[in-house]
Amino acid sequence: MKNIGFLGAGAMTEAMIQGMITKEFIDRDRLFIMNRSNSDRLAELEEKYGVRTLQDVETLLKHSDVIVLAMKPVDAAYALESMEPFLTDQHVIISVLAGITTSYIEESIQPNIPILRAMPNTSAAIGYSATAIARGKYANQEHSSFTQQLFETIGTVVQVREEKLNAITGLSGSGPAYFYYMVECMEKAAILNGIDQETARHLIIQTITGAAKMLSETNNHATHLRERVTSPGGTTQAGLTVLEKYKYEEAITECITEAGKRSEELGKILERQSHL
Numbered sequence: 001m002k003n004i005g006f007l008g009a010g011a012m013t014e015a016m017i018q019g020m021i022t023k024e025f026i027d028r029d030r031l032f033i034m035n036r037s038n039s040d041r042l043a044e045l046e047e048k049y050g051v052r053t054l055q056d057v058e059t060l061l062k063h064s065d066v067i068v069l070a071m072k073p074v075d076a077a078y079a080l081e082s083m084e085p086f087l088t089d090q091h092v093i094i095s096v097l098a099g100i101t102t103s104y105i106e107e108s109i110q111p112n113i114p115i116l117r118a119m120p121n122t123s124a125a126i127g128y129s130a131t132a133i134a135r136g137k138y139a140n141q142e143h144s145s146f147t148q149q150l151f152e153t154i155g156t157v158v159q160v161r162e163e164k165l166n167a168i169t170g171l172s173g174s175g176p177a178y179f180y181y182m183v184e185c186m187e188k189a190a191i192l193n194g195i196d197q198e199t200a201r202h203l204i205i206q207t208i209t210g211a212a213k214m215l216s217e218t219n220n221h222a223t224h225l226r227e228r229v230t231s232p233g234g235t236t237q238a239g240l241t242v243l244e245k246y247k248y249e250e251a252i253t254e255c256i257t258e259a260g261k262r263s264e265e266l267g268k269i270l271e272r273q274s275h276l
């Protein structure tokens with residue numbers, strides 16, 4: 001059994017540890033978390049999940065076989081630099097950082113350390129992440145399998161080629177936020193139309209959950225399911241016509257494309273800074 005150390009105690013780390021603990025993938029005392037500065041946050045995670053928290057990178061690396069990079073992409077260069085003196089050929093690194101390539105990480109640290117890049121999402125907290133993983137050049141099948149097993153404790157996993165990961169980040173890494181935004185808009189619209197917030201919230205959540213389950217459990221295509229809701233000349237058609245008028249498809253396409261481009265940009269910014 002391996003020990004897992006997290007650098008970064010933010011939203012994504014919390015979602016991952018919550019999922020792993022709930023699914024009993026690993027004993028709590030095999031999880032080590034460190035943060036750059038916020039000791040209140042570490043105390044909060046320790047209290048909530050019974051995980052072990054640490055203040056310095058040397059101790060974290062000493063205790064961990066697998067290191068999960070979970071700071072903001074902009075903080076990655078400093079994090080890698082601080083890890084470098086304490087890394088050994090026994091470590092495996094898993095990065096969930098948007099946009100940061102495995103080759104950037106490989107070049108920043110001593111050679112031959114296996115790097116896996118993963119893009120989960122925050123639904124990891126309840127075991128519903130959609131995670132995509134790719135391996136860097138020093139990672140082998142065994143490393144991929146371990147990483148897959150790890151992320152399967154917090155949802156589903158697909159293995160992809162690394163060049164797909166920026167687009168996937170825009171799609172499913174950021175994806176939950178698009179649905180939350182839609183729910184926010186639907187709640188506001190419901191209230192505007194005289195429905196109280198509590199009733200609206202219940203109806204919307206059940207509707208979105210039902211639609212997701214129809215997609216996954218009936219295996220029908222979204223187009224077919226949409227058509228079955230849409231009676232000719234009925235209410236749905238009236239609503240969808242407005243979405244078309246406001247270029248809904250174009251908005252969604254641009255949203256996912258831009259998010260993916262931003263992922264690529266985040267990686268490039270760091271690479272440029274490192275070459276300065």
Ligand SMILES: NC(=O)C1=CN([C@@H]2O[C@H](COP(=O)(O)OP(=O)(O)OC[C@H]3O[C@@H](n4cnc5c(N)ncnc54)[C@H](O)[C@@H]3O)[C@@H](O)[C@H]2O)C=CC1
Pocket residue numbers: 007008009010011012013034035036037038069070071072073075078079082096097098119120121122173174
């Ligand atoms: N939030 C999300 O939905 C997802 C986030 N990600 C990726 O996960 C990473 C973390 O995202 P969040 O948790 O949302 O960010 P966050 O801002 O909530 O947390 C990042 C944490 O890392 C800490 N940190 C910074 N430098 C550090 C260092 N050198 N050593 C240790 N800790 C350090 C910060 O103090 C902060 O608490 C990002 O790179 C993001 O691209 C990936 C998938 C989904």
Ligand SMILES: O=C(O)[C@@H]1CCC=N1
Pocket residue numbers: 098169173174
């Ligand atoms: O917004 C972000 O940059 C991160 C990456 C995917 C989801 N959240």
